[in-house]
Amino acid sequence: MGCCCSRRFIAEEDGKMKFRIIDGRRFHNISNSEYFIPNDDEEADRLIRYHDAMKGFWEGLFHSPVEEKLRQGARVIDLGCGTGTWILDMAKQYPNSMFVGIDLSQIFPTEGLPSNVEFVEYNVLDGLPYEDSSFDFVHQKIMIAAFTEVQWEERVIPEMTRLTRPDGWVELLESDGYFISDGNATNRISKAFQNFLTSKGMNCKIGEEIPRLLENTNAFSEIKNKKKVIVLGKKGGKAGQETLRFCTVGINSCRIILSADMNIMPEHFDALVEIFSIEAEKTTTCLNQHRIYGHKKI
Numbered sequence: 001m002g003c004c005c006s007r008r009f010i011a012e013e014d015g016k017m018k019f020r021i022i023d024g025r026r027f028h029n030i031s032n033s034e035y036f037i038p039n040d041d042e043e044a045d046r047l048i049r050y051h052d053a054m055k056g057f058w059e060g061l062f063h064s065p066v067e068e069k070l071r072q073g074a075r076v077i078d079l080g081c082g083t084g085t086w087i088l089d090m091a092k093q094y095p096n097s098m099f100v101g102i103d104l105s106q107i108f109p110t111e112g113l114p115s116n117v118e119f120v121e122y123n124v125l126d127g128l129p130y131e132d133s134s135f136d137f138v139h140q141k142i143m144i145a146a147f148t149e150v151q152w153e154e155r156v157i158p159e160m161t162r163l164t165r166p167d168g169w170v171e172l173l174e175s176d177g178y179f180i181s182d183g184n185a186t187n188r189i190s191k192a193f194q195n196f197l198t199s200k201g202m203n204c205k206i207g208e209e210i211p212r213l214l215e216n217t218n219a220f221s222e223i224k225n226k227k228k229v230i231v232l233g234k235k236g237g238k239a240g241q242e243t244l245r246f247c248t249v250g251i252n253s254c255r256i257i258l259s260a261d262m263n264i265m266p267e268h269f270d271a272l273v274e275i276f277s278i279e280a281e282k283t284t285t286c287l288n289q290h291r292i293y294g295h296k297k298i
Helices: 041-057 067-072 085-093 149-163 184-199 206-216 234-253 255-262 266-282
Strands: 008-013 016-022 025-028 075-079 098-103 117-121 135-141 164-175 220-231 286-296
Touching (some): 075 085, 085 117, 149 206, 184 255, 206 220, 220 234
Parallel strands (some): 075 135, 098 117
Antiparallel strands (some): 016 025
């Protein structure tokens, strides 16, 4: 496949290369993270556009009943904040609250930030540098490609629980890792992606499992799980069009990995993705999303 010769490493930090370049895209080089999506400018654009689309699709930035706390002044943390767009939108809307964004890689802004915003480059799997019960609202979205099922259960959910104050809330927005479709190209790509997630110990249905993981902590009550179906392409309106673009760009960023799993050349994979984008517009291809939130017991 030519994968090895396309790889080089850049940005040395403390004697270790911080990033790696694969197939022309920049990825992290952190040993205990399985996250396999790029962290370059193209990925930042993908995340920003999708954030805006999902804000409209879900009719807001959150569903937890924390509006009054936010207006009065709360402490909020966003795990896996990416470009920081959710944090910046929230900070503008709730100037009395303080917002912290955490991400494995620094693709969030570092200059000209509002006084109520802080971004920190940190790996949640290492345990976050905050005391227990430090935040009124703990938020996270679209991290299906970031954690193994074991990490969700033994590190991510416990860390979110630890950080949340009694009477506070946690909220997660998560997509399923597969498409619902009658299309041949779509199903081939979907199966390859599911196989890859499974090979890394990831759960392609983690959105359905999060309520159970929250319940198992015995720390939350009023756990809600709202499921919505996104129809990809023009049939799904702006959300559908942006989701199709989001998925297409994301799939392309994994072309070396997925083409190897499918035992086809990368250029043949490119043609398959092009067929997928056309096919999704013609069929009713769907993607499930889950918005889960829970109240920390007092």
